Amino acid sequence: MADILRIGREHLASQGAAGLSLRAVARDLGVVSSAVYRYVASRDELLTLLIVEAYNDLGSRVETVVAAAPADPFARFAALADAVRGWALREPARYALLYGTPVPGYQAPADRTNDAGTRVVVALVGILSEAWATHAITGVPAGEDADHDLPPRLAADLEAIRLDYALALPSWLVARAMSCWSGLFGAVNFEVFGHFGEATLTDAGEMFDQTIRLLARQMGLVQQPELPVGEDGPGRGGAEHVSGLRGPHPSGARRRGAGD
Amino acid sequence: MADILRIGREHLASQGAAGLSLRAVARDLGVVSSAVYRYVASRDELLTLLIVEAYNDLGSRVETVVAAAPADPFARFAALADAVRGWALREPARYALLYGTPVPGYQAPADRTNDAGTRVVVALVGILSEAWATHAITGVPAGEDADHDLPPRLAADLEAIRLDYALALPSWLVARAMSCWSGLFGAVNFEVFGHFGEATLTDAGEMFDQTIRLLARQMGLVQQPELPVGEDGPGRGGAEHVSGLRGPHPSGARRRGAGD
DNA sequence: TGAAAACGAGAGCGGCGCTCTCGCAAGTCA
DNA sequence: TGACTTGCGAGAGCGCCGCTCTCGTTTTCA
Numbered sequence: 001m002a003d004i005l006r007i008g009r010e011h012l013a014s015q016g017a018a019g020l021s022l023r024a025v026a027r028d029l030g031v032v033s034s035a036v037y038r039y040v041a042s043r044d045e046l047l048t049l050l051i052v053e054a055y056n057d058l059g060s061r062v063e064t065v066v067a068a069a070p071a072d073p074f075a076r077f078a079a080l081a082d083a084v085r086g087w088a089l090r091e092p093a094r095y096a097l098l099y100g101t102p103v104p105g106y107q108a109p110a111d112r113t114n115d116a117g118t119r120v121v122v123a124l125v126g127i128l129s130e131a132w133a134t135h136a137i138t139g140v141p142a143g144e145d146a147d148h149d150l151p152p153r154l155a156a157d158l159e160a161i162r163l164d165y166a167l168a169l170p171s172w173l174v175a176r177a178m179s180c181w182s183g184l185f186g187a188v189n190f191e192v193f194g195h196f197g198e199a200t201l202t203d204a205g206e207m208f209d210q211t212i213r214l215l216a217r218q219m220g221l222v223q224q225p226e227l228p229v230g231e232d233g234p235g236r237g238g239a240e241h242v243s244g245l246r247g248p249h250p251s252g253a254r255r256r257g258a259g260d
Numbered sequence: 261m262a263d264i265l266r267i268g269r270e271h272l273a274s275q276g277a278a279g280l281s282l283r284a285v286a287r288d289l290g291v292v293s294s295a296v297y298r299y300v301a302s303r304d305e306l307l308t309l310l311i312v313e314a315y316n317d318l319g320s321r322v323e324t325v326v327a328a329a330p331a332d333p334f335a336r337f338a339a340l341a342d343a344v345r346g347w348a349l350r351e352p353a354r355y356a357l358l359y360g361t362p363v364p365g366y367q368a369p370a371d372r373t374n375d376a377g378t379r380v381v382v383a384l385v386g387i388l389s390e391a392w393a394t395h396a397i398t399g400v401p402a403g404e405d406a407d408h409d410l411p412p413r414l415a416a417d418l419e420a421i422r423l424d425y426a427l428a429l430p431s432w433l434v435a436r437a438m439s440c441w442s443g444l445f446g447a448v449n450f451e452v453f454g455h456f457g458e459a460t461l462t463d464a465g466e467m468f469d470q471t472i473r474l475l476a477r478q479m480g481l482v483q484q485p486e487l488p489v490g491e492d493g494p495g496r497g498g499a500e501h502v503s504g505l506r507g508p509h510p511s512g513a514r515r516r517g518a519g520d
Numbered sequence: 521t522g523a524a525a526a527c528g529a530g531a532g533c534g535g536c537g538c539t540c541t542c543g544c545a546a547g548t549c550a
Numbered sequence: 551t552g553a554c555t556t557g558c559g560a561g562a563g564c565g566c567c568g569c570t571c572t573c574g575t576t577t578t579c580a
Contacts, residue, residue, distance in 0.1 A: 017361070018278055021567060034570080035528050043568065100361030101277070102453055110458060154466035161460060178456070179447070179471040185455075186446015187439070193362055195445075196438070198370060200421060206414035211439040218474050283536060294539080295559050303537065 001039050003029060005053070008046050009094075016093045017103060022046065044103070051108045052116050054094040058087050059119025066123050073131035074221040080123055081184055081212045085205075088188045095192055099185055121181050125167060128177055128219060132169050137220035147171045173219065180215040187211045261299050263289060265313070268306050269354075276353045277363060282306065304363070311368045312376050314354040318347050319379025326383050333391035334481040340383055341444055341472045345465075348448045355452055359445055381441050385427060388437055388479060392429050397480035407431045433479065440475040447471045 007028045011020050022043050026033040040046045062083045069079035088095035098117070131137050147155065147170055158171040167174060190196050191204050201207055213223065267288045271280050282303050286293040300306045322343045329339035348355040357363075358377070391397050407415065407430055418431040427434060450456050451464050461467055473483070 018363070022569090023567060032529055033568085034530080037569070038527060096361040099449075099453075099455070101356040103278070114457075151463075151466040151469070153463040154461075154470065157461050157463075157467075175467070175470050176474070178467065179443075179474050182446040182450040182455070182471065183439075183443035183475075184446070186442040186444070186449060189359075189446060189449060190442040193359075195359070195442070197374075201414075201417050203411075203413040203417075206411040207417075207435070207438060209411070210414065210435050211442065214436070214439050214478050215443075218478070281536060282538090292560055293537085294561080297538070298558060 004036055004039055004046070005049060008050055009053070012050055012097065013091060013093050017047065017097045017100075020047065020050075047097070047103060048108050048112060050094070051097055052113055054091070054098055055113060055116035055119065057091075057094070058084070058098070059116060059123075061087050062120050062123050066127065071130075073127055073136050074216050074223045076127045076130075077124070077216050077219070077221055078212055080120070080127065081208070081215070084120060084184060085188050085191070085208055088192045092192050095188070099189060100193070121177070122165070124181055125165065125169065125174070125177050128173060129168055131221060132173065137173065138222055150175060176219050180219055183211070183215050183218075264296055264299055264306070265309060268310055269313070272310055272357065273351060273353050277307065277357045277360075280307065280310075307357070307363060308368050308372060310354070311357055312373055314351070314358055315373060315376035315379065317351075317354070318344070318358070319376060319383075321347050322380050322383050326387065331390075333387055333396050334476050334483045336387045336390075337384070337476050337479070337481055338472055340380070340387065341468075341475070344380060344444060345448050345451070345468055348452050352452050355448075359449060360453070381437070382425070384441055385425065385429065385434070385437050388433060389428055391481060392433065397433065398482055410435060436479050440479055443471070443475050443478075 004025060007025045008020060011024060011028075020043070022036055022040070023033040025046075026036045029036065040049075062080055065079045065083040066076050069076045088099075128137070150158065150171060154175065155171055158174045161167070161174055162169065162171060169177075187208055191208065196204065196207070216223070264285060267285045268280060271284060271288075280303070282296055282300070283293040285306075286296045289296065300309075322340055325339045325343040326336050329336045348359075388397070410418065410431060414435065415431055418434045421427070421434055422429065422431060429437075447468055451468065456464065456467070476483070
């Protein structure tokens with residue numbers, strides 16, 4: 001029932017996926033361990049529930065933020081990236097559940113996670129579709145990466161994806177979206193999992209910004225030069241904070257150390 | 261002793277980090293579980309040993325491949341990326357140990373893993389240093405991303421890194437190296453951990469090639485047009501297979517499914 | 521009111537990490 | 551040669567885990 005999920009979420013957040021135990025959940029619930037098996041078939045089942053929930057949590061967060069961002073495709077992409085990063089730093093254990101090492105011996109059943117799991121990348125291609133339709137894809141030198149440059153099998157796969165999701169995008173742009181999609185999560189992974197080194201970056205958010213800018217440029221999204229005029233000063237109303245110039249970062253979120 | 265490490269490595273490869281148990285190692289060793297505690301302080305200690313070993317395994321593999329690659333910086337980077345990907349696909353469990361979810365409640369002691377863990381990125385900046393010294397960094401439009409564009413704290417951090425490793429590279433290029441470093445492992449992560457979808461890519465290697473090309477361009481490495489003349493045909497002697505045109509990929513390496 | 525369903529408790533199985541004690545064998549030294 | 555230290559594996563044991571099965575109680579509903 002709902003209590004099990006709630007306590008499971010708490011344990012997941014505090015001890016990580018590997019530390020999630022049905023016995024501990026039962027204990028917190030004030031119930032004997034065998035009782036929870038009435039509601040949850042196994043530990044893996046509970047994990048699956050939490051995974052789907054986390055995917056949807058991240059997905060709806062991203063969708064909300066993107067929808068609230070200004071129409072400029074770069075700003076929308078930056079908002080998407082910020083949302084992913086912010087969520088990951090806020091919920092490192094749940095993030096790790098989604099984008100870290102798969103739990104060994106078990107893969108979340110695809111039919112239950114696919115829809116939820118693709119919401120971020122769907123939002124990404126949504127941004128690109130909008131940009132493409134409005135001829136806002138500008139950064140890419142013409143002909144540099146046309147479809148005929150794609151290797152044959154990849155071209156076929158991309159075509160299948162285009163049809164599957166009814167994308168009005170050229171294949172090469174879909175390919176770039178996938179590259180940048182993995183690049184985005186690579187950057188978040190490195191930050192959340194501490195691969196940039198403990199003390200090497202005092203403001204990881206600035207590093208992230210740089211990476212995001214590169215990714216955006218790869219997809220042909222260029223940063224708008226603040227439009228024609230615009231009143232100087234703060235408050236150009238939009239999502240939480242659109243990359244480019246942004247305030248203090250949620251950086252200092254340390255996952256381990258200095259605590260346990 | 262060595263036997264423990266060997267069997268530990270086998271278990272790690274077959275069951276993953278979470279499935280590594282000292283009791284099972286002891287069983288395989290034909291010895292009672294408490295006996296292995298003579299040699300290994302704890303399970304985490306064994307994990308640390310295996311982590312360092314894996315970092316060095318990957319690191320020396322990368323260094324070897326890069327050293328054997330042609331002098332062209334793009335080819336060297338492609339060789340590095342190929343080496344990382346190949347190793348990861350060959351040893352998904354060990355790769356996950358290094359670049360997946362950190363084992364909860366435990367972080368490999370930095371003093372024992374830092375040297376080994378940085379060999380790949382050191383190799384990467386080595387390639388860039390060589391390229392920079394020989395004025396082979398060409399892809400980046402002049403002035404587009406000069407150092408003065410970097411935000412202040414990041415600039416300071418990069419400067420510290422430059423000094424720390426005695427790099428003869430401009431800060432903006434160091435920043436790009438870090439972005440591409442995370443992007444590279446993002447791509448490998450997605451492939452190894454199956455985030456590209458089970459059946460969506462028939463040849464993940466081609467997708468990887470595309471990503472690598474983008475990353476290379478971000479660092480100002482452009483693919484050499486096969487030099488002035490060069491005999492056409494195969495065999496331009498070098499590393500295993502340098503990105504660009506390459507044979508069948510080690511793609512079909514499935515990590516789970518269809519087996520257990 | 522009585523049958524049926526829902527549900528929690530408890531015992532139990534095998535496996536885990538880890539500790540502690542004991543006994544045995546090899547090496548050390550007078 | 552005999553006493554002694556040292557190294558090392560065996561075994562029992564603690565508390566944890568996932569999971570199963572049975573049994574008794576409570577709730578629901580006709």
